Amino acid sequence: MESSSAALGHPAAAGASAGAAGGGGHHHGPPEAHASSKVDRQVLGMILFIVSEVMLFGAFFAAYFFLRVVVNPEAWPPESVHLPVAIAGINTAILVSSSFTMHYALEGIRRGNHLALKLGLAITWLLGATFLFIQVNEYIHIGFSARDGAFGSVFYGLTGLHGAHVFIGLLLLTFANIRAWRGHFGPAAKEHLGVEIPGIYWHFVDVMWIIVFVTVYIL
Amino acid sequence: MHNPMRSEAEAFRWLVVILAGALTVIALTLLTRPLVGAIWALVLIVAGLAMALRDSRGTEHGPLAVTRGGDGRHRVLALANQTVRSPALLEQLAESTRERRAEIRVVVPALPGSRAELWASDTDEATELARQRMELCVLDLREAGHRANGAVGDSDPSVALADALAEYPADEIVISTLPPGRSRWLDERVVERAREELSLPVRHLVWDPEAKRATPG
Numbered sequence: 001m002e003s004s005s006a007a008l009g010h011p012a013a014a015g016a017s018a019g020a021a022g023g024g025g026h027h028h029g030p031p032e033a034h035a036s037s038k039v040d041r042q043v044l045g046m047i048l049f050i051v052s053e054v055m056l057f058g059a060f061f062a063a064y065f066f067l068r069v070v071v072n073p074e075a076w077p078p079e080s081v082h083l084p085v086a087i088a089g090i091n092t093a094i095l096v097s098s099s100f101t102m103h104y105a106l107e108g109i110r111r112g113n114h115l116a117l118k119l120g121l122a123i124t125w126l127l128g129a130t131f132l133f134i135q136v137n138e139y140i141h142i143g144f145s146a147r148d149g150a151f152g153s154v155f156y157g158l159t160g161l162h163g164a165h166v167f168i169g170l171l172l173l174t175f176a177n178i179r180a181w182r183g184h185f186g187p188a189a190k191e192h193l194g195v196e197i198p199g200i201y202w203h204f205v206d207v208m209w210i211i212v213f214v215t216v217y218i219l
Numbered sequence: 220m221h222n223p224m225r226s227e228a229e230a231f232r233w234l235v236v237i238l239a240g241a242l243t244v245i246a247l248t249l250l251t252r253p254l255v256g257a258i259w260a261l262v263l264i265v266a267g268l269a270m271a272l273r274d275s276r277g278t279e280h281g282p283l284a285v286t287r288g289g290d291g292r293h294r295v296l297a298l299a300n301q302t303v304r305s306p307a308l309l310e311q312l313a314e315s316t317r318e319r320r321a322e323i324r325v326v327v328p329a330l331p332g333s334r335a336e337l338w339a340s341d342t343d344e345a346t347e348l349a350r351q352r353m354e355l356c357v358l359d360l361r362e363a364g365h366r367a368n369g370a371v372g373d374s375d376p377s378v379a380l381a382d383a384l385a386e387y388p389a390d391e392i393v394i395s396t397l398p399p400g401r402s403r404w405l406d407e408r409v410v411e412r413a414r415e416e417l418s419l420p421v422r423h424l425v426w427d428p429e430a431k432r433a434t435p436g
Contacts, residue, residue, distance in 0.1 A: 043225065099231065102227075102231075103227070103231045106227050196226065199227035200227050200230045203227065203231055203234045204230065207234050207237050210238060211237075213241075214241050214245060214260065218244070218245050218248050219253045219256055219257050
């Protein structure tokens with residue numbers, strides 16, 4: 001919780017602290033914001049964005065479970081539908097692996113190992129792109145479309161929504177890769193926010209896929 | 220209460236936990252039937268939410284950053300709530316600033332009356348009460364001839380202290396509390412933590428309003 005500050009009629013207070021912080025120099029502009037939450041504003045922004053994304057996915061899952069439990073059709077999925085569970089399982093392993101390589105990249109840069117950062121980010125990007133490629137390939141060969149009943153709609157809705165998130169994640173990783181190769185990042189926390197924030201997003205995307213995979217393909 | 224996911228490392232930890240849970244759901248579903256897996260998944264979701272709630276209790280305390288002064292003025296930061304106008308605190312502040320160029324900042328945390336008020340951010344009344352206490356204390360100090368100012372702080376006294384130190388170059392800290400057993404701040408180790416984490420002298424004053432006497436902390 002941020003503190004509510006109500007300094008009592010003492011104009012010297014702000015000036016004294018500003019002077020101290022600036023090594024005795026003149027302070028221009030507003031004072032530094034308090035950060036009682038101890039979270040960088042950029043990280044906090046991503047976390048809040050993810051909270052909104054959880055609600056978005058929640059709406060799609062609500063639709064899925066409404067159709068499956070409340071509408072309760074005779075067969076779920078319909079008998080004509082054969083989901084490629086094995087391929088989706090391998091694809092899940094590929095995507096989950098990319099979270100480990102992402103974490104490896106960040107642990108690398110935290111220790112000042114730029115090679116680990118570049119390697120980890122590059123492999124993460126490749127694994128993410130492979131996942132997306134396999135998913136598109138699955139769409140081509142799966143044998144039903146979003147128009148084929150409620151199951152088709154909700155299947156493509158959930159997996160498509162997730163695929164869009166993987167695509168956005170790949171864009172973020174592309175920028176992180178380029179910046180890593182150009183030497184923009186350093187070991188201090190503030191020096192690699194450009195990897196930390198896409199990393200949080202990427203883990204979220206992976207967690208959502210685990211839930212989508214278990215819900216749609218397994219249960 | 221604090222956010223249980225504050226960094227990539229924590230997000231990764233959550234991913235590993237969820238992955239482990241998902242693997243058990245998959246195994247159970249393949250070995251039995253989907254309904255059993257679904258029930259197990261529900262159990263895991265409830266357990267996960269409980270774990271997240273437990274992890275998010277309390278305030279996450281980071282290292283305290285101290286702002287340094289440099290103009291030769293001795294600055295005393297006083298942290299108090301119910302005991303902010305106790306004669307013992309005023310005497311201690313007078314003692315700390317005796318015969319030198321000095322300044323006192325009084326910080327009174329805005330403590331909501333209940334957890335529900337805290338969660339609902341319904342802190343207007345608490346902030347107003349804290350402001351009144353702080354202003355009366357500052358007026359007392361000014362009447363006694365001290366250079367003094369004040370601020371209302373976060374409901375968590377440790378966070379209020381951290382916020383105050385981030386902008387106020389204190390040379391000494393005085394924390395005034397109720398006696399042990401009646402002081403929530405002592406239960407929360409506010410004084411101990413300040414002494415452990417700060418390189419500044421931290422004086423602790425215990426004031427018993429019923430007995431109207433002070434004891435050193």
